Amino acid sequence: MKPNIKNIAVLTSGGDAPGMNACIRAAVRTGIYNGINMFGVMQGYQGLINNNIIPMGARSVSNIIHLGGTVLKTARCLDFKTEEGMKIAYDNLKANDIDGLVVIGGDGTFTGAQRFSQRYDVNVIGVPGTIDNDLYGSDFTLGYDTAINTVIEAIDKIRDTADSHDRLFFVEVMGRDSGCIALRAAISSGAEAVLLPEKPTSLDELIEQLEIGAATKKSSSIVIVSEGHKAGGAYDIAKKVKERFNHYDTKVTILGHLQRGGSPSSFDRILGSRLGFAAINELLKGNTEQMVGLRGNEIKTTSIDEALTKHTFKLEADLLEMAKVLSI
Numbered sequence: 001m002k003p004n005i006k007n008i009a010v011l012t013s014g015g016d017a018p019g020m021n022a023c024i025r026a027a028v029r030t031g032i033y034n035g036i037n038m039f040g041v042m043q044g045y046q047g048l049i050n051n052n053i054i055p056m057g058a059r060s061v062s063n064i065i066h067l068g069g070t071v072l073k074t075a076r077c078l079d080f081k082t083e084e085g086m087k088i089a090y091d092n093l094k095a096n097d098i099d100g101l102v103v104i105g106g107d108g109t110f111t112g113a114q115r116f117s118q119r120y121d122v123n124v125i126g127v128p129g130t131i132d133n134d135l136y137g138s139d140f141t142l143g144y145d146t147a148i149n150t151v152i153e154a155i156d157k158i159r160d161t162a163d164s165h166d167r168l169f170f171v172e173v174m175g176r177d178s179g180c181i182a183l184r185a186a187i188s189s190g191a192e193a194v195l196l197p198e199k200p201t202s203l204d205e206l207i208e209q210l211e212i213g214a215a216t217k218k219s220s221s222i223v224i225v226s227e228g229h230k231a232g233g234a235y236d237i238a239k240k241v242k243e244r245f246n247h248y249d250t251k252v253t254i255l256g257h258l259q260r261g262g263s264p265s266s267f268d269r270i271l272g273s274r275l276g277f278a279a280i281n282e283l284l285k286g287n288t289e290q291m292v293g294l295r296g297n298e299i300k301t302t303s304i305d306e307a308l309t310k311h312t313f314k315l316e317a318d319l320l321e322m323a324k325v326l327s328i
């Protein structure tokens with residue numbers, strides 16, 4: 001722990017997520033408000049190694065709260081995983097007199113942050129920034145809400161054509177090993193079924209569900225497939241279903257990277273602002289190796305170690321049950 005921090009840098013790392021800019025803005029302005037010299041590191045840990053570290057003023061974060069992506073850019077940096085890479089990163093931070101670091105990213109970013117702070121005297125606070133919502137210690141991660149909104153906007157459009165042509169659509173959504181996006185997208189778009197990595201659904205179960213829908217005169221069906229589903233991707237599953245269930249013309253849509261971009265929702269702008277504000281306040285208190293997150297409606301800290309190691313099962317039982325009941 002190292003109190004009396006005077007110079008703080010912010011970086012974004014790993015996959016970009018809407019709301020990162022709101023967080024950068026909040027961190028920079030909170031630091032400046034408290035008399036801290038603020039810096040931005042370009043391209044995540046790569047920027048630490050390349051000494052791509054720039055001073056940031058209150059005006060340098062004007063007009064970014066509504067932008068998706070990250071103005072600081074992000075990168076996957078293999079060199080930071082090595083002892084040599086981390087040493088160069090530390091030397092560059094020291095050369096700039098930086099003693100506090102805010103890292104915005106997912107579990108890979110936090111692993112890097114933890115290893116770094118265990119070796120060097122730089123206080124580090126993590127902000128959960130990933131659309132996957134897969135970190136312990138925050139009910140919602142930055143970008144998750146916007147991603148769901150993007151997904152349902154797309155599915156609403158797919159529904160128009162599915163309904164007009166009596167089609168069965170399999171829509172694959174992102175989330176890695178987490179079905180959070182898929183489940184909420186299924187409920188908000190009125191999907192007929194959802195396949196989640198956390199709750200294996202057999203082909204028999206799925207086909208039975210679709211048959212009930214067809215027998216009760218559903219004119220279209222949409223099945224949401226989470227990318228981490230054990231039975232394979234949407235194309236594989238659609239093929240297997242088609243062999244046994246041919247009431248509808250079957251189509252597949254993979255939403256892919258469009259889910260990562262776009263202007264952040266109000267929720268993500270506010271969450272990003274709260275987390276950026278909280279991250280600086282934690283550094284000012286002398287705290288380190290903590291993640292700031294949202295629990296209930298309060299911002300709380302969790303050790304980065306816990307955030308990384310505690311298993312997270314975020315699919316609420318009532319939502320799972322309700323998704324099934326409402327899709328009849």
Ligand code: ADP
Pocket residue numbers: 013014015045075076077078080081082105106107108109110111112113115130
């Ligand atoms: P995310 O943060 O979205 O999970 P990644 O898994 O790509 O994304 O991690 C982002 C970056 O964090 C990596 O490119 C690397 O620079 C750093 N990182 C990941 N794992 C480690 C590690 N074990 N040690 C040091 N740095 C790491």
